[in-house]
Amino acid sequence: MSTLNVNGRQYTVDADPGTPVLWALRDTLGMTGTKFGCGAALCGACTVHLDGAPIRSCITPISAAAGKKVTTIEAIAEDNIGHAVQEAWIALGVPQCGYCQAGQIMSATALLKTTAKPTDKEIDDAMSGNICRCGTYTRIRAAIKQVAAKGVNKGVTKGAAK
Numbered sequence: 597m598s599t600l601n602v603n604g605r606q607y608t609v610d611a612d613p614g615t616p617v618l619w620a621l622r623d624t625l626g627m628t629g630t631k632f633g634c635g636a637a638l639c640g641a642c643t644v645h646l647d648g649a650p651i652r653s654c655i656t657p658i659s660a661a662a663g664k665k666v667t668t669i670e671a672i673a674e675d676n677i678g679h680a681v682q683e684a685w686i687a688l689g690v691p692q693c694g695y696c697q698a699g700q701i702m703s704a705t706a707l708l709k710t711t712a713k714p715t716d717k718e719i720d721d722a723m724s725g726n727i728c729r730c731g732t733y734t735r736i737r738a739a740i741k742q743v744a745a746k747g748v749n750k751g752v753t754k755g756a757a758k
Contacts, residue, residue, distance in 0.1 A: 602627070637652035719741075
């Protein structure tokens with residue numbers, strides 16, 4: 597038995613401590629917004645936040661998440677930056693098939709929480725672990741820049757314009 601704090605709620609998960617967080621979220625807790633892609637942390641579809649940092653839930657054991665805060669796509673709209681990212685995604689028509697988009701949004705939100713005005717290189721670096729088979733990378737970058745330009749993340753100082 598493990599206790600996980602997911603989206604601000606405590607859950608008891610009856611699973612082996614080595615079970616990936618992804619399967620605890622999807623199979624045990626019914627939170628299917630986080631997607632299974634490759635199972636090897638290569639595609640980013642399974643990205644969630646662990647204490648605010650993006651992680652690949654397909655390879656992170658629930659033992660590593662115990663005592664920490666897990667945030668999934670189901671709760672990202674409760675965060676001002678996460679909500680702004682989702683709005684920009686819709687406004688710019690980022691998703692095509694949509695399968696990777698939860699992971700993309702989680703990575704973009706984490707970037708904008710640490711970098712006020714990310715450069716193209718910072719965006720590319722932060723998003724490099726997220727694969728979009730539909731190739732919407734230019735729209736993803738534009739959406740991230742749109743959120744940064746709105747100043748939703750104004751408390752962030754790294755990468756702020758001087």
